[in-house]
Structures are given as structure tokens and as C-alpha cells.
Amino acid sequence: MRYFIILLLLFTALVVNAQNCNIKLTGTVTDSHDGEKLEFATLGILQLQKQSFTKSDGTFEFFNLCPGSYTIICRHLGCKDTSFTISVNENTNIAIVMPHKLNQLKEVDVKGDKTNHADAAGLSVISVTNQQLQPLLGGTLGDVLKAAPGITTLQTGATITKPMINGFTGNRIVIMNNGVRLEGQQWGGEHAPEIDPYIANTISVWYGAKAVRYGPDAIGGVITIDPATLPYNGKFSGIANVGGFSNNRMGAASLQLQNSFGKGRWAYSVQGSYRKGANVFTPAYGLDNSAIREGNFSAALGYKYKRFKVETYVSRFDTKIGLFKGAHIGNLTDLLQAINSTTPFYTTNTHSYAIGRPYQQAVHYTGKLKMVYDVDDNNRLLLQYAIQNNRRQEFDRDKPLNDSLAALNKPEFLFDLTTQTVDAVYEYSHKGLEISGGLSGMYQSNYWQGRYFIPNFNAQNLGAFAIAEYSFKKVKLEAGVRYDVRFLEISRLIKGKVISPAYRYQNPSANIGATFMDVVPGLNVGLNAGLAWRPPTVSELYSNGLHHGAAAFEIGDTSFTAEKAYTGSAVVNYQAEGIEFRVMGNYSYFDSYINLEPVLPPTLTIAGAFPTFKYRQGAASFTSINVSLSVIATKQLSLFTRNALIWAYNHTTRQYLIGAPAHRFLLGARYSFGDRKWFEKPYVEVSASHTLRQYLVDKDADYSAPPAGYTLLNAELGFTAHIRNSHIGITLAASNLLNTKYRDYLDRFRYYTDAMGRNISLKINIPFGEIK
Numbered sequence: 001m002r003y004f005i006i007l008l009l010l011f012t013a014l015v016v017n018a019q020n021c022n023i024k025l026t027g028t029v030t031d032s033h034d035g036e037k038l039e040f041a042t043l044g045i046l047q048l049q050k051q052s053f054t055k056s057d058g059t060f061e062f063f064n065l066c067p068g069s070y071t072i073i074c075r076h077l078g079c080k081d082t083s084f085t086i087s088v089n090e091n092t093n094i095a096i097v098m099p100h101k102l103n104q105l106k107e108v109d110v111k112g113d114k115t116n117h118a119d120a121a122g123l124s125v126i127s128v129t130n131q132q133l134q135p136l137l138g139g140t141l142g143d144v145l146k147a148a149p150g151i152t153t154l155q156t157g158a159t160i161t162k163p164m165i166n167g168f169t170g171n172r173i174v175i176m177n178n179g180v181r182l183e184g185q186q187w188g189g190e191h192a193p194e195i196d197p198y199i200a201n202t203i204s205v206w207y208g209a210k211a212v213r214y215g216p217d218a219i220g221g222v223i224t225i226d227p228a229t230l231p232y233n234g235k236f237s238g239i240a241n242v243g244g245f246s247n248n249r250m251g252a253a254s255l256q257l258q259n260s261f262g263k264g265r266w267a268y269s270v271q272g273s274y275r276k277g278a279n280v281f282t283p284a285y286g287l288d289n290s291a292i293r294e295g296n297f298s299a300a301l302g303y304k305y306k307r308f309k310v311e312t313y314v315s316r317f318d319t320k321i322g323l324f325k326g327a328h329i330g331n332l333t334d335l336l337q338a339i340n341s342t343t344p345f346y347t348t349n350t351h352s353y354a355i356g357r358p359y360q361q362a363v364h365y366t367g368k369l370k371m372v373y374d375v376d377d378n379n380r381l382l383l384q385y386a387i388q389n390n391r392r393q394e395f396d397r398d399k400p401l402n403d404s405l406a407a408l409n410k411p412e413f414l415f416d417l418t419t420q421t422v423d424a425v426y427e428y429s430h431k432g433l434e435i436s437g438g439l440s441g442m443y444q445s446n447y448w449q450g451r452y453f454i455p456n457f458n459a460q461n462l463g464a465f466a467i468a469e470y471s472f473k474k475v476k477l478e479a480g481v482r483y484d485v486r487f488l489e490i491s492r493l494i495k496g497k498v499i500s501p502a503y504r505y506q507n508p509s510a511n512i513g514a515t516f517m518d519v520v521p522g523l524n525v526g527l528n529a530g531l532a533w534r535p536p537t538v539s540e541l542y543s544n545g546l547h548h549g550a551a552a553f554e555i556g557d558t559s560f561t562a563e564k565a566y567t568g569s570a571v572v573n574y575q576a577e578g579i580e581f582r583v584m585g586n587y588s589y590f591d592s593y594i595n596l597e598p599v600l601p602p603t604l605t606i607a608g609a610f611p612t613f614k615y616r617q618g619a620a621s622f623t624s625i626n627v628s629l630s631v632i633a634t635k636q637l638s639l640f641t642r643n644a645l646i647w648a649y650n651h652t653t654r655q656y657l658i659g660a661p662a663h664r665f666l667l668g669a670r671y672s673f674g675d676r677k678w679f680e681k682p683y684v685e686v687s688a689s690h691t692l693r694q695y696l697v698d699k700d701a702d703y704s705a706p707p708a709g710y711t712l713l714n715a716e717l718g719f720t721a722h723i724r725n726s727h728i729g730i731t732l733a734a735s736n737l738l739n740t741k742y743r744d745y746l747d748r749f750r751y752y753t754d755a756m757g758r759n760i761s762l763k764i765n766i767p768f769g770e771i772k
């Protein structure tokens with residue numbers, strides 16, 4: 001806690017030396033289609049992360065601005081997001097005309113990014129902009145997603161992360177990659193999402209009625225990862241990113257190129273990235289065989305004519321990840337010794353890029369064809385077909401004893417998952433009312449080779465949804481309903497006979513919400529209630545064997561029923577002169593929650609000795625509170641804090657659930673120095689994060705007691721350099737600056753090793769041409 005005291009002293013010193021500013025920016029927002037004054041429009045100042053909403057007469061206000069140039073972003077239901085740059089030196093009044101959303105095929109594209117905002121429709125979305133993403137790129141998708149409030153990560157070692165929203169992960173959250181629901185082998189904490197973070201222009205986390213659209217499994221929410229829109233009527237442009245990381249000597253690079261042709265009817269974008277890292281080091285030792293290699297590619301092509309647009313997208317994600325050898329133990333005695341030891345087996349002092357056994361390799365292909373037809377200014381039809389193939393290979397620590405089999409070097413596991421989806425959506429928007437509805441279908445097949453873990457299966461899903469949003473005076477209402485039917489057919493070979501049990505699951509999902517604007521000036525309140533559900537996965541039903549990447553023996557239960565959750569949430573968002581405060585509370589009650597829990601004793605297999613885990617089902621509840629506060633103290637100084645508290649309780653056993661995240665707190669400050677001749681927007685940011693020990697669970701219920709709480713100090717320095725006609729973004733950052741030794745409760749490999757030590761990164765962002 002001493003780091004928080006140091007930070008508070010630093011804040012005090014900076015406040016004393018900074019200067020107050022009192023410029024007022026006001027304006028009016030209208031619709032270009034009919035000239036209507038727009039209520040509930042969301043406006044943001046990108047550089048300050050400051051936000052305002054329009055009143056019933058379409059007016060808005062920003063207070064306490066300093067002289068300078070600012071990027072204003074405006075968003076409204078039924079209109080296309082608009083951004084522009086304005087210089088203010090005195091009190092200023094402006095008029096903003098919003099282009100109508102459903103008529104956007106005839107519009108000129110607008111430069112800029114969305115701002116971090118709380119959506120007016122239920123305050124139910126949080127977005128991370130391209131500007132916020134740039135300092136984070138080069139790491140894993142989980143590292144990038146941490147920038148959004150309420151998101152933590154489930155880790156397996158230092159290089160494998162999965163996003164977690166309010167305690168939910170895996171099949172309880174939906175990840176949409178460029179409009180396609182990501183379908184991979186999600187039945188393990190070490191099965192990270194097969195998405196290249198470099199493609200992201202905006203990452204958003206959705207709750208409430210809009211999340212209902214994406215079907216079952218969206219209990220915790222929906223994460224959408226959206227690339228930049230294709231630049232119709234644009235010129236050739238591109239962006240290059242390079243980065244270096246000190247801890248594992250990792251290098252990362254990406255390049256994106258885009259252009260339009262054919263008199264603005266055609267547009268394309270191509271993108272590729274590569275990163276390669278050596279062994280990871282904790283503060284005390286290196287982890288043998290923890291290197292990583294990843295190469296990705298994507299391309300998009302679009303055509304538009306009058307009210308019609310068609311776009312195609314293809315991508316390939318390819319990663320090879322070494323698994324720390326100290327987590328794969330040969331016998332029971334050594335396993336217990338490794339868990340109880342402060343120093344693991346198989347440490348190293350070399351930064352080797354070699355990836356030996358054990359390791360996993362995953363290749364994911366995605367293809368998409370999307371067609372949009374604007375019937376008129378208020379009606380739109382969208383059709384989309386997508387296909388994905390996920391191929392995962394997992395290799396044990398040791399090759400087979402048979403020399404001829406060992407020479408083939410085949411994986412002990414091979415999973416091949418193919419998913420096809422079809423979506424048809426109709427949208428209507430007019431005078432504050434927005435309605436959407438549609439159908440979605442999915443067909444999925446999986447087969448395996450090698451050692452048994454889960455059986456082959458086929459799955460089909462058919463769903464229909466309808467969502468409506470309506471605003472009047474100072475109230476905005478939203479409601480969504482969806483009904484899904486899921487078919488699952490298993491194929492198992494037992495005693496020479498093929499056994500094919502079949503399952504059918506069907507349930508509705510629903511959500512209603514309301515937002516009350518300006519309850520008092522600047523105070524907005526959102527309320528949501530819903531019903532969600534999720535069918536059990538094949539791994540939860542049928543797993544019975546060594547889960548290689550997780551270094552665990554896992555056991556399923558074929559008697560499981562579908563999970564049903566009753567959810568409620570409340571959001572309070574307050575904005576005033578130089579301050580923004582947001583608190584979100586969520587409660588979910590499950591009558592049939594499925595949890596993977598450790599059981600004793602460990603299991604000895606032909607591949608070694610491993611902790612044993614079993615899926616269990618029972619009544620459970622999740623309560624979470626997320627609090628964020630941002631204060632623009634002066635022209636130079638902003639202070640912020642983000643805090644997440646989660647309680648996960650098993651009502652069947654009357655104990656807290658194992659595997660839920662511990663309470664987390666973050667306190668930080670950013671100081672901007674003002675533009676210089678060659679440098680624009682230079683800043684320094686310092687933050688301290690503190691994670692408590694997970695004191696809610698029984699310390700004897702796991703193979704190892706929850707580790708101690710820890711505090712990490714992080715720092716970041718960034719600026720934009722003007723070199724000839726280029727504007728090059730440069731970020732120098734340090735995580736775990738003090739090289740603190742710690743273990744994270746959510747890291748499965750905490751049984752064996754400490755977490756990553758100090759990691760200093762340098763990232764350079766080089767745009768060229770005309771960026772849209």
C-alpha cells in the first residue's frame with residue numbers, strides 16, 4: 001500500500017504546480033435528415049476522455065477547458081458517428097449536424113475514432129478507442145482488453161490469457177471478431193481467443209438488450225472487436241506498428257494498407273502481423289520452454305453502389321506457444337514437491353526462442369461475406385455468411401517410447417472444429433425509435449485424433465431475436481428478446497460400437513432496460529434486468545482425461561442441464577466540471593451453474609502426474625461492483641481510479657466458488673506537458689494496481705492456497721513526433737516496474753511458478769498517406 005501513498009503525494013505536488021482553465025464549450029446537435037434537435041446525443045473530447053449528453057433541446061456543455069485543439073466525437077441512436085477537430089481559446093458555441101445512419105452509403109466518410117463512452121441506451125456499452133489501444137498493442141488480446149473497465153484475465157502462464165467480464169469467461173461471454181462470432185475450442189483456460197489484436201480499431205463491451213442479439217452464452221456480456229471501416233472514396237494510406245519487449249526479448253510488428261478505386265465504388269484493406277518472444281522471466285528465474293511465435297494475416301474487399309454494399313473478409317491466425325516444462329511433472333511425488341516449492345523445476349537463465357515439447361499450436365481461419373441493402377432512409381436489410389476452421393495441436397513433454405512413432409513427432413491431441421453461420425437482420429430507425437430483428441443459424445462439427453479427451457460432435461443452433469429502443473423526454477427504454485434451439489449429437493466408439501447420444505436444449509433470452517437522463521444535472525442512471533442461459537459444452541459433459549495445455553486431468557458429467565441465469569444491473573454515470581464518475585453493479589443468480597473445481601488426489605497418467613479437476617453443477621450467484629472515477633484537475637493533470645469487486649457464491653455447498661477473481665484496485669495519474677516544436681501531446685502516466693488475496697475461498701479446497709495479495713507499479717511515457725510530414729506515435733512503458741515477485745490466483749500455473757517480472761516495452765506507430 002505504500003505505493004498508493006507515494007502516488008497520492010505525487011498527485012498533491014502536481015496539483016499545486018498546475019494551472020486552472022475555465023473555457024466553456026457549448027453547442028447544438030441536429031439531424032441532417034429532418035433538422036430535428038437531437039436529445040440524448042453522446043459527445044466526447046478524445047484528448048481529455050471527457051463526456052457530455054445533449055438535453056431535450058439538443059444543447060450540450062463542456063466546462064473547464066484549457067486553450068488548445070480538441071477532437072470532438074458525437075454519437076446518437078440512428079445516426080452515424082461523427083468527429084471533428086476544433087481549436088478553442090475562449091468561450092465557444094458550435095452547431096453539429098449528424099448524418100443519418102441508414103443513409104450512410106451516400107455519405108462522405110468522416111475521420112476519427114469513437115471515444116470511450118457510456119451508451120445512452122441503458123449506459124450499456126464501454127468502448128476502448130484506437131488511440132487508447134495503440135500503447136497496448138503487441139501483447140495478447142487479453143492484455144489489450146484490460147483497458148476496458150470490468151475486464152480481467154484468466155491466465156495460463158505469462159503468454160496465454162482469456163478475457164473475463166465480471167467473473168465470467170470462456171463460454172459465458174461472446175467475442176465478435178469483425179462481426180463474426182468467434183468459435184474455437186474454448187473448453188480450457190489456456191485456449192486463448194484466436195484473434196490478432198492489431199486488427200482492432202475499436203473494442204467494445206456490451207451489456208443489456210443489445211447483447212441479447214448475439215444468442216445464448218452472452219451471460220457475462222459481449223466483446224466486439226471492430227477494424228476500421230473500408231475507405232470508400234479514400235486515398236492510399238496505411239499504418240505500421242513495431243514494438244519490443246524487454247522481459248522475453250519479444251519483437252512485434254504489423255502493417256496495414258488500404259485504398260479505394262473504381263470511382264469510390266471499391267475499397268480494400270490488407271493487414272499482417274508477426275511477433276516472436278523468448279523465454280519469460282520472473283523476478284528470480286526464467287521459465288524453460290515459455291517462448292511464443294505468432295503470425296497473422298487478414299484482407300477485406302468491398303463494393304458499394306447506391307443503396308447496396310457487399311464486403312468480404314478473410315483472415316488467418318497462427319500461433320505456437322511453448323508450455324512451461326515445470327507444469328508437466330513425471331510422478332506424484334515430484335508433483336507435490338513442485339506445488340509446495342518456491343522455486344519450480346526446469347528454470348533457465350537463457351533467452352531462448354526455441355519451442356520444444358510440451359507446446360501447442362493453433363491455426364484459425366475465418367471467411368465472411370456480408371451484404372447490406374438500404375431499402376430507404378429508415379430501413380435496412382443485412383445478410384451475412386461466415387465460415388471458420390480452428391485446428392489445434394497439442395504435444396506432450398515426452399515423445400512416445402516407440403522409436404518409429406517418436407520419429408513422426410505427431411501431436412498427442414489434434415482437434416479440428418469447423419463452424420458455419422448465417423445471419424439475416426432487418427433494421428428500422430426513425431425519430432428516436434430503433435427496431436431490429438432477425439434470424440441466425442449455426443452448424444458446427446468437431447473431430448479429434450490422438451489421445452481421448454472429448455468425443456467427436458456435431459452441433460446446430462437456430463435463433464430468432466427482436467430488439468427495440470425508444471427515447472422520449474429524459475427517458476430511454478430498451479428491450480430485447482431471443483429464442484434459441486441447440487442440437488448436440490455426440491459420436492463415441494465404445495467396445496467397437498459407435499454410440500451417438502443426442503441432446504436438445506431450448507430457452508429464451510430477454511432483457512429490459514431504462515435510462516433516466518439528467519436526474520440531476522449531469523447524473524444519468526441506467527437499470528437492466530434479464531434472463532440468460534447457456535447449454536453445457538461437450539467438455540463439461542464428456543471430458544475424461546488429460547487436458548494437456550492446462551496441465552490437469554479433467555472429468556465431466558453427462559447429467560448436466562442447461563445453465564439459466566436471472567440477471568440485474570444498475571449503472572450510475574455522473575459528469576460535471578472536470579469530473580466523471582461511473583459505478584456499475586451486477587447480480588446474476590444461476591439455478592444450475594457449472595464450475596470446474598479441484599478434487600483430490602492428483603491423477604497419474606502415462607504422460608505424468610497432474611492435478612485433478614471435476615465439473616460440478618449447482619445453484620450459484622455472482623455479485624460485482626465496478627467503480628471508475630476520472631478527474632480533470634487542470635490543463636496538465638488528470639487523475640483516475642478503477643476498482644472491481646466480485647463475490648461468487650455456491651448456494652448448494654454454501655461456500656464461495658473456486659476460481660473467481662479477487663478484488664482489484666487501480667489508482668493512476670496522467671500529466672500532459674503541452675505541445676513542443678517537434679512533439680505533440682507528450683504525457684507521462686503512473687499507476688499502481690493492487691490485487692487482494694482471494695480470502696473468500698477455503699485455503700484447503702485447492703492444491704495450493706490462494707497466493708498473497710500484491711501491488712504492481714506501472715509507468716508510461718508517450719508522445720507524437722513530427723518528422724517531416726509524418727506523425728509518429730511513440731510509447732515507452734513499464735509493467736511491474738519494481739520487479740515485484742507475485743503469483744496471481746487466476747493463473748493455473750501459479751501452482752508451480754511466479755508471474756512475469758519487470759517488462760519494459762517500446763512501441764512505435766507510423767501512419768502514412770491519408771488515414772480514414
